Amino acid sequence: MRIALALGWLAAFFAMPAYAALKVGAMAPDFVTQASLGGKVFTYSLADALKKGPVVLYFYPAAFTKGCTIEAHDFADAIEKYQALGASVIGVSHDDIDKLNKFSVSECRSKFPVAADPDQRIMKSYDAVLLPFLHYADRTSYVIAPSGEIIYTYTAMQPDNHVKNTLDALRKWIAEQKTR
Numbered sequence: 001m002r003i004a005l006a007l008g009w010l011a012a013f014f015a016m017p018a019y020a021a022l023k024v025g026a027m028a029p030d031f032v033t034q035a036s037l038g039g040k041v042f043t044y045s046l047a048d049a050l051k052k053g054p055v056v057l058y059f060y061p062a063a064f065t066k067g068c069t070i071e072a073h074d075f076a077d078a079i080e081k082y083q084a085l086g087a088s089v090i091g092v093s094h095d096d097i098d099k100l101n102k103f104s105v106s107e108c109r110s111k112f113p114v115a116a117d118p119d120q121r122i123m124k125s126y127d128a129v130l131l132p133f134l135h136y137a138d139r140t141s142y143v144i145a146p147s148g149e150i151i152y153t154y155t156a157m158q159p160d161n162h163v164k165n166t167l168d169a170l171r172k173w174i175a176e177q178k179t180r
Contacts, residue, residue: 022126022127022142022150022153023150023153024150024151024152024153025149025150026149026150027148027149027150028046028057028126028142028144028148028149028150029122029125029126030045030046030047030148031045031046031121031122031125032044032045032046032047033092033115033116033117033122034097034115034116035090035097035100035113035114035115035116036097036100036101036103036104036113036114036115036116037104037110037112037113037114038104038105038110039101039102039104039105039110040101041097041101042113044090044113044115046090046144047148049088049090050144050145050146050147050148051146052086052088052146053086053087053088053146054085054086054087054088054143054144054145054146054151054170054173055087055088055089055090055143055144056075056082056087056088056089056090056141056142056143056144056166056170057090057092057126057141057142057143057144058071058075058089058090058091058092058139058140058141058142058162058166059091059092059093059123059126059128059137059138059139059140059141060072060091060092060093060137060139060159061093061130061133061136061137061138061139062093062094062095062136063093063095063099063100063102063103063107063114064099064103064107067139067157067158067159068093068107068159069107070159070160071091071139071159071162071163072091072103072107072108072109072114073107073109074159074162074163075089075091075108075111075112075162075163076107076108076109076111076112077163078163078167079111079112081167082167082170085167085170085171085174086174087143087170088112089112089113090112090113090114090115091108091112091113091114091115092114092115092117092122092123092128092137093114093115093116093117093136093137094116094117094118094120094123094135094136094137095114095116095118096116096118097116100114100115100116117137120134120135120137123137123138126140126142128140128155138155138157139155139156139157139158139159139162140153140154140155141153141154141155141162141165141166143166143169143170143173145173151169151173152165152166152169152170152173154166
């Protein structure tokens with residue numbers, strides 16, 4: 001009986017759609033944290049990154065897991081497209097910086113930084129905590145305009161559409177800026 005209830009709860013939990021709590025139009029919470037690019041640690045500041053253009057901020061559950069590896073490869077493969085749009089990419093997880101040093105080289109292919117959020121401070125501020133697994137980030141992508149305004153959010157545990165959707169959102173935003 002208990003097993004049936006537990007299986008029913010798990011099935012219902014994974015069947016529920018996931019939604020990022022921070023909505024389009026909200027201001028992105030600023031943060032500064034340790035990050036790694038190509039195995040080299042540096043201090044990442046969202047405010048500084050936004051001075052250079054839009055930022056794609058994506059949260060992922062854990063380095064070196066299957067879905068997170070696929071997603072990192074997808075972002076790495078598309079980094080030139082982001083750069084052509086004037087945007088940068090940063091991934092955030094609960095992993096410590098030593099693990100991210102390795103992940104940034106092997107899975108991110110030294111093409112974009114990944115940031116450490118071991119106390120979940122950043123993921124909590126973005127409402128990107130994976131319920132009920134509170135130590136892990138939900139797979140959520142945000143596109144943030146240079147003004148700090150969130151212009152797109154997408155939450156889905158499948159990594160497949162995060163790159164496509166964020167690139168589409170950037171293209172749409174750029175087109176809107178040109179008509180203003």
